[in-house]
Amino acid sequence: MRALQTMLDKLWAAHEVLQREDGVSLLWVDRHLVHEGSHHAFAKISERGLPVAEPSLTFAVVDHYAPTRGRSRIADPQIARMIDTLRSNANTHGLRLYDLTDPYQGIVHVLGPEEGLTLPGLLINCGDSHTSTHGAFGALAFGIGATEVAHVLATQTVWQRKPKSMRITIEGALGAGVTAKDLALGWIAKLGTDGAQGHAVEYAGSAVRDLSMEGRMTLCNLSIEGGARLGMVAPDETTFAYLEGRRFAPKGADWEAACADWASLASDKGASFDREVTLDAAEISPTVTWGTSPEQAIPISAAIPDPADVPSEKVEAARAALDYMGLKAGEMIEGTPVDHVFIGSCTNGRIEDLRAAAAVLRGRKAKVPGLISPGSTQVKAQAEAEGLDRIFTEAGLDWVASGCSMCVGMNGDLLGAGKRCASSTNRNFKGRQGRGARTHLMSPVMVAAAAVTGVLTDVRPLLEGRVA
Amino acid sequence: MTGWRTHKGKMLGLPVANIDTDQLIPARFMSVRRGEGYGSYLMHDMRRDKTGALRADFPLNVHPKASVILAGRNFGSGSSREAAVYALVDAGIRAVIAPGFGDIFASNAVNNSLLPAKIDEESYAALDAALSKGPQEVTIDIDARSLTLGTLQVGFALDDSWATKLINGWDDIDLTRNHDAAITAFKHIRSQTAAWAWPAAAD
16 A cells, blocks of 8 residues: 655655665755846856756746836836846846736736646745745745756756655634734744744645635745745635636646646645644734744733743844834734835735725725735736725825836835835845834734824724625 | 765854745745846845845855754755755755654755755754854765764764765766666556556547
8 A cells, every 4th residue: 555645745756866875865846936036057057057947837026126117217227127138138048027017917826827827736836935834735845045946957956855744733713803924924923933944834724725826835935934844725616716717727628637646735634743732723813023033923912022922032123123123022012103105026916905905994094104006017007907996096005017026126116224114025124114113023914004094003993894 | 967975164053943945935036037046035135134235144044054953953944945955955965964854855955965964953952052152164075974073973874875876976866767667667567457547538
């Protein structure tokens, strides 16, 4: 009898070209996504005169440096040069390029699934840590550095030692106003930003099954903030329904064959994991970060932690974080005034996120300025077709084009020192949104609530009588 | 990439946890070409005060000649930017010793001859104490997985395949091209058994 296998075992076996004596595997890469930041890797292969091994499996996307305003004339020469370099590399190697004016352009981790480039059963690499997002489809998807990007470009393979397996099971139903973002921040706060280091995380349980694909993507996206190598969810009817008819998804007989193969990817019943963690969905409430690490997260109803009360190895970090964030231990996090809001990013820039935020913002005015950047040009078009853009602009927020924008600030969308931002992004690291800027991570509905009140606040009362 | 087995240099204590890749190199410097050098961007904002002046109390500013860093848990967490490793390497750093590393960072480090040596909490505390008055001379031996600082000897963990790579200075692309036939055969079988894994023609 065949040994019981986890989804990780199955995906690994399906991609293993060979295993060296030292236990490191050479894996076949089904999709390789590159962006402006991949310039080092292209330089490496051109130094050696190597071609891209599989141009038809390599897709180039303008996102990290994509201007969200004034795209037709880029003022900053450095940004223009980064985008031009990608154009030139894509052209040299014959890659499909999602350029600024492309109707399908978007953040690489929003665009991949939207185009049906992301599928269950694939191995997907990108030189970006949030590649874990694609695992929501039951794919083996992980971020790699520039040397490895060059290796994938040149060989369509990647050397990896198989990570340990970890299952996070979340049972129960999420309360109103509680989202996949809160689930993710919840487990990271509990286990720490290195809690899943060296592990591939599979999310399971009824709360995960009940999530839409958008929610599963948010959950898998944030796996990296908990230190995991990758995150994944077993494909099911929700997955298939999302993918059917997508532009690059299999068609006809191929679709039928694919669905049959994908249905067998789930971990075998009784398969054992190196580590198991169980959470109760009912215990999760809207969550915000108070510090400069995603693990420094608390329910909106909680007080800002006192460094004296945290574990000894985290005391210094807590003190430094409070100092940087300009917060006082013991005070309630709710009511903290914000200067700015941002909704977007590969974590929370999808149509469902915008609909949920719009449900809070409809007919209300924002007390602070803010930016809403849809995760892709398709998301932007869809939101506009539904009239969401008008809800945002009537609330006084800026509705702009798609890109990584204020999640990483490379395109110039930055905040000044000391400015406090309620943000639907993934990292609250010092300086992430601009030198000295203070980032509070939360779900899109919580950002919307902060916009209309001007302070960090519990979104739930604002949702009463509204469909979010 | 040049391989190395042993290294002798100054070891500096930077006992801070979660030094993420945004701290190692802020995103705004990442468009620089590799040849221009990344050393001056290492921990650019951490080592400066609000006015932009170098902080007199920041260890790396006081001892710029250090080649080994002792840091707190979860060093290099965050983004996959290899520029974080370039900044360390170009500033003359050969090894980082810490109780834990971001997975992608550690792999990027090895690809650039930078040793990510993982130690236990007890060794971390001992080294931190030994470095509290300033940098000390250290000897690192990759084969023995150990480092020596005065009378203190500490073992570290390092994946065998990474040790081999650091010692030989191997380049993966050359190694992999020896397996071209296996890759071609694998691709053929996959195209037969999972035709759906190739992108369909877009409408």
